[in-house]
Amino acid sequence: MHRYLIRRLLISIPVLLGISMVLFSVLALAPGDPFGELAQNPNIPPEVRMNLRKQFGLDDPVLVRYLRWVSSMLKGDWGYSFVSRIPVEELIRQRLLTTLYVLGSAYLLAIMVALPVGIVSAIKPYSLFDQVATTFAFIGYSLPTFFTGLLFILVFSIYLDWLPFIYSSTIEATGWAWVKEHLRQGAMPITVLGLFQAASLTRFVRASMLEVVHQDFITTARAKGLAERGTILKHALRNALIPVVTVVALQIPTIFTGAVITEQIFRVPGIGSLLITSIESTDTPVVMAITFVYSVLVVLFNLIADIIYGVLDPRITYS
Numbered sequence: 001m002h003r004y005l006i007r008r009l010l011i012s013i014p015v016l017l018g019i020s021m022v023l024f025s026v027l028a029l030a031p032g033d034p035f036g037e038l039a040q041n042p043n044i045p046p047e048v049r050m051n052l053r054k055q056f057g058l059d060d061p062v063l064v065r066y067l068r069w070v071s072s073m074l075k076g077d078w079g080y081s082f083v084s085r086i087p088v089e090e091l092i093r094q095r096l097l098t099t100l101y102v103l104g105s106a107y108l109l110a111i112m113v114a115l116p117v118g119i120v121s122a123i124k125p126y127s128l129f130d131q132v133a134t135t136f137a138f139i140g141y142s143l144p145t146f147f148t149g150l151l152f153i154l155v156f157s158i159y160l161d162w163l164p165f166i167y168s169s170t171i172e173a174t175g176w177a178w179v180k181e182h183l184r185q186g187a188m189p190i191t192v193l194g195l196f197q198a199a200s201l202t203r204f205v206r207a208s209m210l211e212v213v214h215q216d217f218i219t220t221a222r223a224k225g226l227a228e229r230g231t232i233l234k235h236a237l238r239n240a241l242i243p244v245v246t247v248v249a250l251q252i253p254t255i256f257t258g259a260v261i262t263e264q265i266f267r268v269p270g271i272g273s274l275l276i277t278s279i280e281s282t283d284t285p286v287v288m289a290i291t292f293v294y295s296v297l298v299v300l301f302n303l304i305a306d307i308i309y310g311v312l313d314p315r316i317t318y319s
Contacts, residue, residue, distance in 0.1 A: 019295045079285035099270035109194030118205025140199030149265040167268040189266045208240040249305035253297035
């Protein structure tokens with residue numbers, strides 16, 4: 001196991017370097033000037049804009065700028081935001097907790113819904129429960145989050161006036177009132193994202209369970225007199241989760257950047273909305289940091305998924 005982990009980590013180094021090189025080149029060659037608004041302001045001399053470009057090294061060759069960025073990242077320096085004029089890590093840290101709360105809770109909700117619904121649908125295929133669950137899964141997966149988000153705002157915020165439709169990061173309440181207000185304003189974005197992810201995961205769980213419950217070792221377990229609950233949970237589910245783990249592991253990094261549309265609809269001050277505003281303002285250090293962190297998470301959770309395979313299936317060995 002240790003040799004396998006070391007080998008995978010060593011392989012990840014050139015992979016991440018290649019990804020960072022492509023990302024940096026695309027962003028460096030993309031049209032737009034982060035200090036372009038200064039050129040349109042007649043009250044600011046052109047020398048100020050030129051000095052800022054020189055200070056941030058924007059006129060240097062792309063390779064020089066990339067090597068400088070890699071060197072700074074290895075030292076823990078993510079650079080400064082062109083727009084906010086503050087360190088990038090501080091800017092991301094301000095949005096990180098909100099993203100983890102809203103999108104992390106949404107994905108946890110998706111798993112809690114998808115697993116039991118998918119398991120029961122596979123155990124009782126073509127039953128009334130399976131048909132209803134399959135129908136709702138198709139509907140939930142087909143409807144985009146911007147539609148369901150606007151529908152939730154229309155019903156729960158405008159008609160019923162139960163929940164706020166704009167997420168606020170500055171709540172003056174304290175104690176249980178603070179917790180209650182966070183739950184109220186996070187209810188709609190969490191539910192919209194959670195149900196959308198649950199719709200797709202339910203289909204994966206059902207298909208994987210259906211493939212396993214008809215295999216010979218499940219029939220043998222039942223023939224030996226094992227309880228149906230133990231047969232399903234201990235034998236069938238453990239093997240059915242192997243392909244599901246792949247899907248879950250690859251989708252987990254999207255809690256940082258994948259729910260951009262939902263964050264925009266509910267005005268959630270998270271990493272996704274920060275990425276959109278940074279792209280619009282050509283804030284290259286922020287865009288580069290967020291996209292590279294996303295790449296690292298994808299590589300990391302691929303490794304975690306491979307490790308979980310060995311836990312779920314004893315036949316898998318690492319050498």
